[in-house]
Amino acid sequence: MGSDHHHGPTNGQASSGLRNRLLLAFGITSLIVIAQAIGSVITGSLALLTDTAHALSDSTGLLVAVIAATMMLRPPSSQRTWGFARIEIVAALGQAALLLVVGSYAAIEGVRRLVEPTQVQARELLLFGIIGLAANIVAMVILSSSRDANFNMRAAFLEVLNDALGSFGVIVAAIVIATTGFQRADTIAGLFIAALILPRAYKLLRETVRVLMEFTPKDVDLDAVRTHILELEHVREVHDLHASTIGTDLPVISAHVVIDDECFESGHAPQILEQITSCVKEHFPVSFEHATIQLETAAVRARACTSVQHT
Template sequence: MAHAHGHGDGRGRGHGPGPVGGAGHASSGTGDAADHRRRLAIAFGITATLLVAQAVGAVLTGSLALLVDTAHMLTDAGGLLLALTAAQLVLRPASNRRTWGFRRAEVLAALAQAAVLLAVGVYVLVEGVRRLLAPPEVPSTELLVFGVIGLVGNLVALLVLAGRRSASFNLRAAFLEVLNDALGSVAVIVAAIVIATTGWYRADAVAGLVIGALILPRALRLLVETASVLLESTPPGLDLDEVRAALLDMDHVEGVHDVHASLIASGLPVISAHVVVQEGCFADGHAPRILDDLQRCVAERFALPVTHSTFQLETPEHARHEPGHHD
């Protein structure tokens, strides 16, 4: 028995429920992917329209808050376009070269969005401090008008994305970006009201800093989560110590090692392990039943169900001299 993680040969290894070879993985959930794409397309259309309107407003008013919100919206429009492209790529079938298809495209797109948001947030903070020291005059009426336009548009986009915002990294990233835009529009409106009623022009810079403060924590969180997927960290909701204990507790299992778990994309966790079983299980034909029990265990017993699992069944003798053995 070779030391490997892969699909089964009918004796010592096996894969969890789903088509062999991965072809079914990219096509599963195609209806969801199409719905994601439709929602992203609507949100992109709204954001692109608002981007043009706010760019005009930023030029007319010279407002930092509106300029920053426009720059933020530009990154959002680009991020939504990336997300829309990734949602399209997800629909492409798997192949022998790309056994998971383009499922990771959504993770890469979300990572890019997070990186751009982080850069925008840093710029906002730097420019906001500079304008606090030397605040320019900003026309409050125009600022208020463009702030209201931005808020209404963002609320519509939020309604489009809200229903499925937890369904994928892409939709979550898009929802956070549009939410930040909506909060940014609120900050612009508040700044316009303060300037109109008190003449305190630093309110514009304060609004810009508030927008930056809203951007940075969410960008960092998304950056960490997507980087964790690319590093193939154990998915949240799956404790490998609990998995090992559950597998060891099963009949005829004498040892478990080389346990690996990762997340290919949203909703697609995978796990593999080498499981040492009693020698007689291969002789009396009991091994296939053990394999079924192992797959059922990881699919049903934990907070995060894993329906794609790969187990290599080994004899105690093989486990003792297996190269690269680790827990």
């Protein structure tokens, strides 16, 4: 059986840098929540209230992301062989769920206010919208260079980006109300924010669930992997072939491969194993650095099938 054993996070310094960026973004969004909460009370704005709830989910999500990034710095152990590599997936799942709740609330309340519009103070609304947008831009700059580092960072950047767009919607609504008196502009801005939140939250939720359910990575065709291995000389069968993702940049693959008995007798089996591991690491869109391959004889395979039939 062949396997790579360099499991878990390997770049503690990089992970620490990501955590520091998340801490800065968390501090900024926390200030946004306080400012916009005060503003929503003063102005009576649905758009600002929705953006406040959105910022609250951002702040909470970023706090979870900070905790996740901190836990990911812990090394693997005999009890946790992958360390906390998957905590980023759990954190992203929580953030997606929060965004779905906020987006659904905004949609429901927005429909109600379209029927029963409320009076909104445009000047104050504009002020708090500008404050929110400026703070979100700063947070986006902090996170932008690392937004593709892992699921956790991508979720954090996505939340701040959505909140910045929401703040922009608040500003537009304030200008429309101030210049035309059209009060429903505030409600439309709230619905706009909901429209930003829901599709992206659903996409993030779907991607994280794929990882937690251990689905095959998107860019991998296991049938093609099987065919490629079977094309190697002396390989007779491939079974129990599985591929999944532990965390960002941690795809794993395992398989039982039946080879000719003579390979074990002649000592050629290690070369076959090396060919198979090289195959799955180099010939597919996802490089499986963590590959576990078990070589078997036809007799071992037959006994395993018989055992399964008898249970």
